[in-house]
Amino acid sequence: MRDHPPLxxxxxxxxxxxxxxxxxxxxxxxxLIGITVLFVTGLVSYAAYNPGLSPVNDQTPDKGxxxxxLFAWPTGPVWLYRLTQGVHVTLGITLIPVLLxxxxxxxxxxxxxxxxxxxxxxxERVSLLLLVGGGLFEFTTGVLNVQLxxxxxxxxxxxxxxxxxVFFAAFLAHAALRTPTALRAxxxxxxxxxxxxxxxxxxxxxxxxGALWLVGGGSLLLFLTTVGQSLGGPFRRTALLAxxxxxxxxxxxxxxxxxxxxxxxxITAADTHPDAWRLVVTGRSGTVRLSRAQLLQLPQHSASxxxxxxxxxxxxxxxxxxxxxxxxxxxxxxxxxxxxVFVESLQRHGAFRRAALRANQVxxxxxxxxxxxxxxxxxxxxxxxxxxxxxxxxxVLNTKWVARLTFGDL
Amino acid sequence: MPxxxxxxSVLRRPRxxxxxxxxxxxxxxxxxxxxxxxxIRLLAGDRLGVALWIVGAALLHDLVLVPLYSLADRAVTRGLGAAGRRxxxxxxxVPAMLSGLLLLVWFPLISGMVDEPYRSATNLSPDGFLxxxxxxxxVLFGGSALLLAWRLRRAAKHRPPASH
Numbered sequence: 001m002r003d004h005p006p007l008x009x010x011x012x013x014x015x016x017x018x019x020x021x022x023x024x025x026x027x028x029x030x031x032l033i034g035i036t037v038l039f040v041t042g043l044v045s046y047a048a049y050n051p052g053l054s055p056v057n058d059q060t061p062d063k064g065x066x067x068x069x070l071f072a073w074p075t076g077p078v079w080l081y082r083l084t085q086g087v088h089v090t091l092g093i094t095l096i097p098v099l100l101x102x103x104x105x106x107x108x109x110x111x112x113x114x115x116x117x118x119x120x121x122x123x124e125r126v127s128l129l130l131l132v133g134g135g136l137f138e139f140t141t142g143v144l145n146v147q148l149x150x151x152x153x154x155x156x157x158x159x160x161x162x163x164x165x166v167f168f169a170a171f172l173a174h175a176a177l178r179t180p181t182a183l184r185a186x187x188x189x190x191x192x193x194x195x196x197x198x199x200x201x202x203x204x205x206x207x208x209x210g211a212l213w214l215v216g217g218g219s220l221l222l223f224l225t226t227v228g229q230s231l232g233g234p235f236r237r238t239a240l241l242a243x244x245x246x247x248x249x250x251x252x253x254x255x256x257x258x259x260x261x262x263x264x265x266x267i268t269a270a271d272t273h274p275d276a277w278r279l280v281v282t283g284r285s286g287t288v289r290l291s292r293a294q295l296l297q298l299p300q301h302s303a304s305x306x307x308x309x310x311x312x313x314x315x316x317x318x319x320x321x322x323x324x325x326x327x328x329x330x331x332x333x334x335x336x337x338x339x340x341v342f343v344e345s346l347q348r349h350g351a352f353r354r355a356a357l358r359a360n361q362v363x364x365x366x367x368x369x370x371x372x373x374x375x376x377x378x379x380x381x382x383x384x385x386x387x388x389x390x391x392x393x394x395x396v397l398n399t400k401w402v403a404r405l406t407f408g409d410l
Numbered sequence: 411m412p413x414x415x416x417x418x419s420v421l422r423r424p425r426x427x428x429x430x431x432x433x434x435x436x437x438x439x440x441x442x443x444x445x446x447x448x449x450i451r452l453l454a455g456d457r458l459g460v461a462l463w464i465v466g467a468a469l470l471h472d473l474v475l476v477p478l479y480s481l482a483d484r485a486v487t488r489g490l491g492a493a494g495r496r497x498x499x500x501x502x503x504v505p506a507m508l509s510g511l512l513l514l515v516w517f518p519l520i521s522g523m524v525d526e527p528y529r530s531a532t533n534l535s536p537d538g539f540l541x542x543x544x545x546x547x548x549v550l551f552g553g554s555a556l557l558l559a560w561r562l563r564r565a566a567k568h569r570p571p572a573s574h
Contacts, residue, residue: 062451110472120430123438130445136467148527149518153459165448173441205499218511240542241516249533264531
């Protein structure tokens with residue numbers, strides 16, 4: 001270092017010749033589109049849980065007006081949640097290099113002095129803290145959650161949902177204030193001097209386009225080593241570092257991806273023993289108790305449906321076989337007019353040991369209380385003796401180890 | 411950036427900070443209102459923990475992660491520059507960045523810190539992540555080295571024989 005090493009507050013401290021309005025704007029516009037898709041698919045995922053139906057489906061009951069858009073989640077196409085949540089998680093992971101590059105490109109502004117030129121500028125800088133902090137918070141909680149690393153301060157759902165709104169509030173303001181400038185910059189029509197351009201550029205080691213290729217290469221690498229866990233089938237092997245990539249848990253008809261094993265959920269063999277286990281079905285005409293053998297004597301139907309997890313991974317369609325939910329509703333007095341159903345699992349702990357399904361989900365002929373999968377009895381990890389499987393519903397609403405079904409309007 | 415300050419306000423209170431664009435103020439006020447509405451709910455649980463995470467994420471990124479990777483990059487650039495091989499920088503930087511990116515995103519799985527919950531929840535083996543990351547990194551660095559060697563050889567071939 002020669003004479004006085006400049007401080008970060010001095011523009012001469014930042015020497016990369018790459019920084020400038022063009023690079024920042026290109027990255028910003030990619031994030032403008034990408035983060036909008038992330039936000040929308042995130043909201044869609046919340047709607048897919050049918051939180052308005054019952055408190056057990058809702059991890060953010062204090063949402064107030066933030067749930068303004070909620071709608072009854074449909075049962076088709078069967079791959080709907082696979083698609084929306086696969087996009088949400090895979091795109092989020094793919095955008096990480098773009099986010100990091102964008103933050104790198106504007107890092108000198110963190111140290112700009114004077115701290116504020118006007119009241120509006122001061123407020124904008126406060127808003128930028130919410131933008132950067134909120135954005136990193138959303139990406140971090142998402143990335144940790146899909147790796148089952150629950151170190152964040154609270155339950156994932158409220159943190160990620162309310163955090164998304166805080167972040168998106170700042171994101172909207174930032175987009176409204178900056179998009180016009182960014183568009184002018186990428187079209188080469190920005191003629192103002194930019195504080196992002198260093199007055200003391202170091203000799204370049206890569207061109208701006210080269211840097212952009214590097215960011216794109218990082219995104220592509222993350223995409224290619226992740227997307228297979230959502231595509232399933234032979235593509236799963238390509239997801240080299242994704243949590244549900246490369247391998248399936250064991251072979252055979254039950255050898256597809258598991259969210260939580262029986263052991264993890266605390267389900268014992270005694271709980272599910274044929275002598276002990278009874279399905280309790282309640283409705284307007286009373287209560288029926290059915291053993292597994294009795295369930296097998298009811299009309300059996302099949303449905304090819306995937307499992308799609310909020311963590312972004314999913315399976316190809318599995319061939320489920322069991323009793324239609326609407327047939328079970330008919331057993332307890334709802335013949336032809338299936339209502340909502342409240343499902344309870346044998347599971348003693350865990351947020352989704354109880355779940356509610358809406359009437360449209362119960363009425364769908366593909367919605368089953370499944371007893372077997374791919375031609376074999378359900379394994380303990382996939383919900384033996386019986387589990388719910390509903391088209392297009394998020395994985396956790398497909399309750400495993402079902403103990404009780406209560407039909408009636410919720 | 412030129413700012414138009416209303417003349418009247420300057421004459422009355424010459425030393426006060428100007429307000430700035432009213433449109434921008436209105437927009438930011440709306441944004442803060444929405445952020446506050448969601449923020450109250452976000453902070454309803456572990457208030458201090460969540461605030462620490464949000465502010466900490468920004469600080470950790472800007473004051474730790476960025477300086478760290480900038481210094482590492484500068485060390486590589488200078489080291490190669492001192493050896494008269496400045497042109498080789500990218501061949502080290504690209505694989506290092508890609509490998510570092512994968513490590514950053516999948517750190518819990520690669521480091522093995524979630525091995526136990528991962529195995530018991532999914533019935534999958536957590537053992538392969540570190541190996542696969544190392545293999546990917548080896549392929550990235552190896553590929554980069556091969557590309558450099560190939561380019562050097564080609565450059566040597568095209569050089570006039572007198573320079574040998």
